[in-house]
Amino acid sequence: MKNNLLKYLRxxxxxxxxxxxxxxxxxxxxxxxxxxxxxxNPDDIIMVTGIGCSSWIPSPxxxxxxxxxxxxxxxxxxxxxxxxxxxxxxxxxxxxxDLAGIGGNHLIHAARRNIDLTVFLVNNYxxxxxxxxxxxxxxxxxxxxxxxxxxxxxxxxxxxxxxxAGANYAARWTTYHIxxxxxxxxxxxxxxxxxxxxxxxxxxxxxxxxxxxxxxxDQLKDFRDNSIDIRKVSEYDENVLENKFIVGKIAxxxxxxxTESLRKINMKFDEERx
Amino acid sequence: xxxxxxxxKLKNQTRFIQGDEAAAYGALYAxxxxxxxxxxxxxxxxxxxxxxxxxxxxxxxxxxxxxIASMGALIGAAWSGGKSMTATSGPGFSLMQENIGYACMxxxxxxxxxxxxxxxxxxxxxxxxxxxxxxxRWGTHGDHEMIALSPSSVQESFDLMIxxxxxxxxxxxxxxxxxxxxxxxxxxxxxxPDVSELNIYPRNISKVKTDVFGGARIPPMIEFxxxxxxxxxxxxxxxxGMRDVVSLEAHDTxxxxxxxxxxxxxxxxxxxxxHFTDDMEYLVVSYGASARPSMGAVLKLREKGFRIGFxxxxxxxxxxxxxxKELGKKANKIFVPEMNLGQISREIERFVSCDVLPxxxxxxVPHTINEIAEYxxxxxxxx
Numbered sequence: 001m002k003n004n005l006l007k008y009l010r011x012x013x014x015x016x017x018x019x020x021x022x023x024x025x026x027x028x029x030x031x032x033x034x035x036x037x038x039x040x041n042p043d044d045i046i047m048v049t050g051i052g053c054s055s056w057i058p059s060p061x062x063x064x065x066x067x068x069x070x071x072x073x074x075x076x077x078x079x080x081x082x083x084x085x086x087x088x089x090x091x092x093x094x095x096x097x098d099l100a101g102i103g104g105n106h107l108i109h110a111a112r113r114n115i116d117l118t119v120f121l122v123n124n125y126x127x128x129x130x131x132x133x134x135x136x137x138x139x140x141x142x143x144x145x146x147x148x149x150x151x152x153x154x155x156x157x158x159x160x161x162x163x164x165a166g167a168n169y170a171a172r173w174t175t176y177h178i179x180x181x182x183x184x185x186x187x188x189x190x191x192x193x194x195x196x197x198x199x200x201x202x203x204x205x206x207x208x209x210x211x212x213x214x215x216x217x218d219q220l221k222d223f224r225d226n227s228i229d230i231r232k233v234s235e236y237d238e239n240v241l242e243n244k245f246i247v248g249k250i251a252x253x254x255x256x257x258x259t260e261s262l263r264k265i266n267m268k269f270d271e272e273r274x
Numbered sequence: 275x276x277x278x279x280x281x282x283k284l285k286n287q288t289r290f291i292q293g294d295e296a297a298a299y300g301a302l303y304a305x306x307x308x309x310x311x312x313x314x315x316x317x318x319x320x321x322x323x324x325x326x327x328x329x330x331x332x333x334x335x336x337x338x339x340x341x342i343a344s345m346g347a348l349i350g351a352a353w354s355g356g357k358s359m360t361a362t363s364g365p366g367f368s369l370m371q372e373n374i375g376y377a378c379m380x381x382x383x384x385x386x387x388x389x390x391x392x393x394x395x396x397x398x399x400x401x402x403x404x405x406x407x408x409x410x411r412w413g414t415h416g417d418h419e420m421i422a423l424s425p426s427s428v429q430e431s432f433d434l435m436i437x438x439x440x441x442x443x444x445x446x447x448x449x450x451x452x453x454x455x456x457x458x459x460x461x462x463x464x465x466x467p468d469v470s471e472l473n474i475y476p477r478n479i480s481k482v483k484t485d486v487f488g489g490a491r492i493p494p495m496i497e498f499x500x501x502x503x504x505x506x507x508x509x510x511x512x513x514x515g516m517r518d519v520v521s522l523e524a525h526d527t528x529x530x531x532x533x534x535x536x537x538x539x540x541x542x543x544x545x546x547x548x549h550f551t552d553d554m555e556y557l558v559v560s561y562g563a564s565a566r567p568s569m570g571a572v573l574k575l576r577e578k579g580f581r582i583g584f585x586x587x588x589x590x591x592x593x594x595x596x597x598x599k600e601l602g603k604k605a606n607k608i609f610v611p612e613m614n615l616g617q618i619s620r621e622i623e624r625f626v627s628c629d630v631l632p633x634x635x636x637x638x639v640p641h642t643i644n645e646i647a648e649y650x651x652x653x654x655x656x657x
Contacts, residue, residue, distance in 0.1 A: 076343035080350025
């Protein structure tokens with residue numbers, strides 16, 4: 001039986017190049033479900049990505065206009081797209097190194113600007129494509145190829161950072177919580193303004209093995225066993241929470257959207273003329 | 275219709291404005307409808323004017339968080355139907371280089387104004403220079419061709435900006451608009467033309483699904499949202515846009531075509547002005563702000579009886595090698611006044627066998643006529 005969702009993929013380039021056990025396939029799968037259930041025509045979607053494993057989720061696999069940009073700059077490119085094509089869904093899927101590391105400045109400024117982009121940050125806690133270097137979301141003490149004696153830095157709480165910067169929507173889920181994640185991705189696409197979902201994902205090849213989880217399923221079990229609903233965090237001590245995945249909706253608000261504000265200025269000149 | 279109304283109001287008006295502002299007005303005439311930038315001296319006037327005027331013409335201005343983002347936004351806007359532009363100076367131009375390379379690789383039309391100031395690094399922020407002539411050519415990594423133009427006056431800043439957009443659209447390549455702090459900040463008279471009398475090169479958009487990264491020397495473009503589901507990537511790609519980063523043929527075919535589409539039209543793109551070259555024994559070559567005292571020096575030396583010609587480069591890249599080669603055969607020596615330590619004189623050396631003498635001045639103040647004339651006279655007389 002042919003999978004109904006294959007119509008959303010560039011099937012001529014399948015199978016994907018993702019490693020066995022990688023979470024990227026799960027995210028792609030859920031994203032196809034989201035588009036299908038929301039009945040969005042892929043011709044109305046413009047996918048923008050950066051560099052890294054997670055950027056390959058939409059590009060080249062998802063069959064829509066796909067703009068595969070330089071490392072870290074997906075949101076900057078997407079800003080130009082959205083200003084010129086405000087009627088389209090402009091969706092960024094990229095990784096932690098890309099969006100929180102080299103592109104971190106664009107992320108917080110887009111959130112501050114509250115431009116109507118949907119950003120799915122697939123957080124695998126590592127630079128996977130380049131072979132397992134420390135990333136800005138790698139937990140402290142974890143050994144990586146560039147922190148062989150353990151990570152001496154602290155990670156970003158990236159969804160909270162985006163929420164604090166002013167995004168209209170911010171949430172965090174994991175590749176274990178596929179139904180919650182699907183709902184959050186729909187909410188993010190629906191929500192006007194800057195919408196952000198951090199998707200905690202497994203990387204057995206470059207990250208899991210460094211924390212004693214050699215198979216993809218090990219990290220999924222970790223997500224299952226160590227996630228805490230954001231509404232219940234007050235029940236826990238802070239030092240307990242540090243090693244947990246705090247999942248749920250972090251912010252939802254209705255600040256004015258950037259491209260609409262731009263258009264209002266232009267309309268004012270149109271009216272003056274008329 | 276708002277853009278036409280706006281430009282009709284400007285028609286035949288005479289203004290006393292800066293080169294930076296003239297460049298911005300030129301962009302509005304050329305149909306620029308998207309500007310993303312970041313403040314920097316001496317280029318901020320371009321952004322300020324665009325911020326004020328673009329909304330009146332139905333266009334959009336964004337101040338981005340840095341020049342890297344500005345350049346990215348330009349490319350995203352261009353693929354979404356925008357005619358996009360940014361303006362910066364040396365430090366910002368350095369930051370833009372990676373995404374300028376992306377624009378070359380993805381054949382994205384856009385215009386980057388670099389109002390040059392003294393560098394390297396922060397240098398003399400408020401003082402003009404011509405130190406980025408080679409960065410404009412080779413600033414981004416990898417084999418690539420570049421188009422760069424350099425006006426010498428405020429009126430030319432306006433006129434040439436329309437050309438910059440036209441070349442960018444025609445060749446599907448970024449175009450670098452090399453102002454210098456002097457021409458950018460000087461105030462001169464500009465007469466605004468009737469837009470209906472201008473030749474504005476329309477973007478070649480394919481309505482049907484086709485290869486937009488090959489199949490022709492300059493393939494047509496598409497616009498996002500047309501339903502063609504195009505893949506745009508800075509990785510080596512096939513003519514349909516899909517990535518192919520391992521085959522020698524894919525890279526060789528793509529990169530040679532990208533270079534060839536500019537190189538094969540070198541003579542068409544290379545604009546210049548010749549003066550007194552018929553009887554010349556010596557030649558002065560200059561461009562931008564330095565061309566102004568250079569011309570004065572040539573006139574002064576000719577009054578004294580020296581047979582000296584002048585070539586003003588308007589297009590910097592691709593280099594006007596044909597005319598330089600030709601004039602190089604007639605000249606005993608070539609003098610090159612420029613506000614750097616000899617960047618374009620190096621390029622001239624590649625095409626001529628006579629002596630090429632840089633007449634360099636750095637420090638943020640343009641040459642005077644006498645400085646150039648006296649230097650040249652001393653060398654000719656001492657010969």
